[in-house]
Amino acid sequence: MKIPDSVVFVTGSNRGIGLAFVQELLAAGARKVYAAARKPDSITLDRVHRVRLDVTNPDTIAAAASECTDVNLLINNAGIALWTGFLGHDAVEAARLEMETNYFGPLRVSRAFAPVLAKNGGGAIVNMLSILSWVAVPNAGTYSASKAAAWALTNWLRTGLREQGTHVVGVHAGPVDTDRRVNSRFRRSSP
Numbered sequence: 001m002k003i004p005d006s007v008v009f010v011t012g013s014n015r016g017i018g019l020a021f022v023q024e025l026l027a028a029g030a031r032k033v034y035a036a037a038r039k040p041d042s043i044t045l046d047r048v049h050r051v052r053l054d055v056t057n058p059d060t061i062a063a064a065a066s067e068c069t070d071v072n073l074l075i076n077n078a079g080i081a082l083w084t085g086f087l088g089h090d091a092v093e094a095a096r097l098e099m100e101t102n103y104f105g106p107l108r109v110s111r112a113f114a115p116v117l118a119k120n121g122g123g124a125i126v127n128m129l130s131i132l133s134w135v136a137v138p139n140a141g142t143y144s145a146s147k148a149a150a151w152a153l154t155n156w157l158r159t160g161l162r163e164q165g166t167h168v169v170g171v172h173a174g175p176v177d178t179d180r181r182v183n184s185r186f187r188r189s190s191p
Contacts, residue, residue: 001073001124001167004029009064009071011055011109012078014042017128017173021075022048034068036078053078055105065112072123074113076106079128086141095142102146107153114161122165127154129170 008030012018014037025033026047035043036053043050051068054060055078080101084094106127117123133151136144154170161168 003073005031006073007032007034007070007120008073008075009034009036009051009068009113010075010077011036011053011105013037013048014039014044018075018077019045021077030073032070034064034071036064053109055109056100058108061108061112064109065116068113069116070120071113071116072120073126074110074117074123075126075128076109077128078105081140081143083139084142085138091142095145098142098146099149102143103149103153106150110153110157114164114166117161117166118164122167124167124169125157125161127157127168127170129154129172131172133170133172 003025006025008025010018010021010025010033013022013035018035018037022033022035022045026045033048034051035045035048036051037043038052038054040050040052049068051064052060053064055076078101080098082094082098084091088094110125110127113125117125127150129151130143130147132140132144133147151170151172154168157166158168
């Protein structure tokens with residue numbers, strides 16, 4: 001997938017890693033970038049097409065896929081981390097919220113955009129994952145489970161969309177310095 005002249009849809013693009021994706025895509029020559037967020041007015045960049053999208057709301061997903069019919073690169077970046085261990089008093093609710101955003105969100109968005117990508121030559125999907133897809137740490141048990149599910153989804157999409165020519169990759173990032181920062185002894189990378 002070549003970035004110059006591409007048309008990209010980025011979820012969770014109002015801050016952190018999503019904002020960095022959008023900035024780098026514009027710098028690399030993307031023809032059009034759809035910057036999606038629950039509150040599109042929170043997207044402060046110029047040269048983007050702001051889109052209202054809540055990855056937990058099927059209606060906003062359907063509307064975005066209907067509106068953005070020229071996309072050939074989808075970046076599923078939106079996510080949440082509640083930093084809850086499996087035995088925490090709110091672990092079950094945290095797990096539900098994280099699964100809804102981190103697993104069902106990319107599933108719904110990918111399903112909605114798969115026909116768009118097929119129509120535009122196949123394109124690609126990038127799913128933003130985490131090294132915590134592979135390992136659980138005490139204060140991130142529910143997050144790790146949601147990212148492990150998203151990793152399985154990524155592998156399923158890779159095989160399921162191969163026939164239509166859609167390339168699917170997962171990015172297993174380590175600690176990243178965003179506004180969702182948590183106390184950690186690990187060095188963090190810039191988004």
